[in-house]
Amino acid sequence: MRRFKGSLIMSGIRVRFAPSPTGYLHVGGARTVLFNWLFARHTGGSLILRIEDTDVERSTEASTDAIIDSLQWLGLDWDEGPIVGGDYGPYFQSERLDIYREYADKLIKSGYAYPCYCTPEELNEARKAAMRQGKPPGYSGKCRDLSPEERRAKEAEGRRPALRFRVGEGETVVKDLIRGEVIFRNEFIDDFIIVKSDGYPTYNFAAVVDDTLMKITHIIRADEHLPNTPKQIMMYKALGFELPEFAHVSMILGKDKTKLSKRHGATSITQYRDAGYLPDALVNYLVLLGWAYDAEQQIFSREELIEKFTLDKVSKNPAIFDPDKLLWMNGYYIRETDTDSLTKLAIDHLSKAGLVSSEPSDEELTKIQAVVAILKERIRTVRDIVNQGDFFFTEEVTFDEEAFQEFLTRNYVPEMFRELKVRLEAISPFNRQTTEQVIRGYAKEIGRKAGEVIHPLRVALTGRSVSPGIFEVIEILGKDTCCKRIDSALRKLRQL
């Protein structure tokens, strides 16, 4: 992916992903980075990763690590930011406090910002009171025009002010690449806080300063930020900054059409990784949520995505996250993955389940590969290998009660199994072709349909009525195991 750097003339386009480290990277955030990443790679621009850790209460280093980890897993790399550095750092907002101070001072001097002495509690009360009276819950403008004396009096009370931005008259127009012009009337926008009383900047303010200083040209982010944009534009203007382009991507919703959240099931990227999803599948699915190249194509390689992704094909309407389609796509990608790579992933899941060792011997590895090869057509997550292939690695099979009743209690089974065992023991070499020949031959001999032999045998060997092709199973299990399992099935039948 990095080959785009250097081989293309830098376009000067700079985009960013700016998560707050207050949790894991979730599906919505992942789609936002993905769009930014694709836009950067498509245009030969740069992607900057900036950590917005100005919420001292909720930000954690663990979250930063988790987000970075997920990004790396997804294969979405950044050109500047944590780990890789860059010329416009620091890339943690908590390390840029003096910069915000400087610009806050400018706003105070130019009259765009003023101290507000109301406490969060007072504000909260006022909000509630307004709500009770059915009025808009906004800021009253109480500290807007305090005289120097009044300010000194408040200071004397020991109040530490927050800084508010003075919203002017008129209207603010957001020019959005996806939505066109959106007009906000300033009268509906309250004087908002730009610096908290603890000295930390708020999101809206810090983002404007950083995006400008980091020379961000395009802000691609989720729709929920659209109402923030007029506020930010006012600050750009007040500070004499040049406006970037904005592109607000619609949101990803859950099945109930509300903002996707934990209660909709898995939403963190790491959950999908652990559940056996492939990063390419997730990326491919996510890009389709709000973007389409043409009427037909569903599957896109990274290279194709980079080549074909443009903002004008991003749709405006919110998209509902559909786990079924993701699952289908993951299955598709699994089938496309070569067996060796898939085996590596399978070992993670199998060893976690205690079925194989995490550093398998050559012999064990060969077996795992064989299992993966026959299972990859029918699984949809890598973890399915554990669910569907556990019997390859266990000593005994666990019988599915229903399957046992249906196929093993048939009256012809005991005799058939005894004879089958004798015949299997005699086979050499023991492989899928030779065993198939013998078993089919035997079925014919006793005047039964192949299925009448195969189904009971499947239950004896795998414990269930559903499995990969029985002769492939037999080959991987090997002669000894097959005979042992026929014996234990017979033993269990005798105990009835």
Add this chain to the structure above:
RNA sequence: GCUCCCAUCGUCUAGUGGCCUAGGACACCGCCCUUUCAAGGCGGCGGCGCGGAUUCGAAUUCCGCUGGGAGCGCCA
């Protein structure tokens, strides 16, 4: 409540005034293949929210309505 956004099959979408009796994908159903289950192939079900206007002609333009969503924090 206020502000803003959005509106094509159940879901993701193609569609930018005539190529649309609306195309594809997932899901669902049926058939084929077949030792089961998948995979694969073939077929089916299913949609332009409503009302006006513009036009020879509207899924596509405009207005209204309705519906859904988001935002209204010293969170980001």
